[in-house]
Amino acid sequence: MGEECKDLVDPKVVKLDELISHYKSQKGALIPVLQQAQEIYGYLPEHVLKHISLEMEIPIAKVYGVVTFYAQFRLTPMGRNVISICLGTACHVRGGAKILDTIENELKIKDGETTEDGRYTLEIVNCIGACGLAPVISVNGEVHGRLTSEQIQGILAKYE
Ligand code: FES
Structure with a gap:
């Protein structure tokens, strides 16, 4: 060898x-x-x-x-925590875009991006089947519903 x-x-x-x-x-x-x-x-x-x-x-x-x-391909690694924000119809109607704005401002990343420290990746998705809880995000598959912008900081802080 x-x-x-x-x-x-x-x-x-x-x-x-x-x-x-x-x-x-x-x-x-x-x-x-x-x-x-x-x-x-x-x-x-x-x-x-x-x-x-x-x-x-x-x-x-x-x-x-x-x-x-193709959106399925990633040129950067995923963060430790993947935040999926739903912009399906129900979530959109109930303020999903505002939640997205809040997360983008909080983390300084956009759809498909990962924070520099590798802690979070943000992705926009369509309907995750929890429309009754709109607007929703899921973090690592854990759903958070009936969200307001004020709750975002507290929720994100839970994910190291
Ligand atoms: S539209 Fe968001 S969960 Fe269905």
């Missing part, structure tokens, strides 16, 4: 390479490869995109084009 073999021990890289070799010869394989790479890493780091581009012989500009076009 030479020195250069050390890198190959990373199980994520091994998985990624298995994935690429599985899909390599198939047409339209870029999206499933990116989806599964995101499952492995939790997001799509730059080095992973470069690796996929090289190994699949797809120009890096095209890879970035796909990643930035």
Whole structure:
């Protein structure tokens, strides 16, 4: 075993390479490869995109084009706590946009972004099935309903 073999021990890289070799010869394989790479890493780091581009012989500009076009792909890691704010009809009608404003101002992030300290990620979602409690947010899947802007700070503080 030479020195250069050390890198190959990373199980994520091994998985990624298995994935690429599985899909390599198939047409339209870029999206499933990116989806599964995101499952492995939790997001799509730059080095992973470069690796996929090289190994699949797809120009890096095209890879970035796909990643930035589809909302499902993330270029940054998720925060420790994921805040999903509902802007479905019921929540929208009952002031969801104001709640969103409050959270954005409080955390200084927008939809799809993560705070610098990695504590929170914010995402806008459509109806989480708790319309009777509108407006709602969920944090790590825990639903908080009948919200007012005044409650936001206290709720967020609970999530380290
Ligand atoms: S619209 Fe928000 S929970 Fe249904």
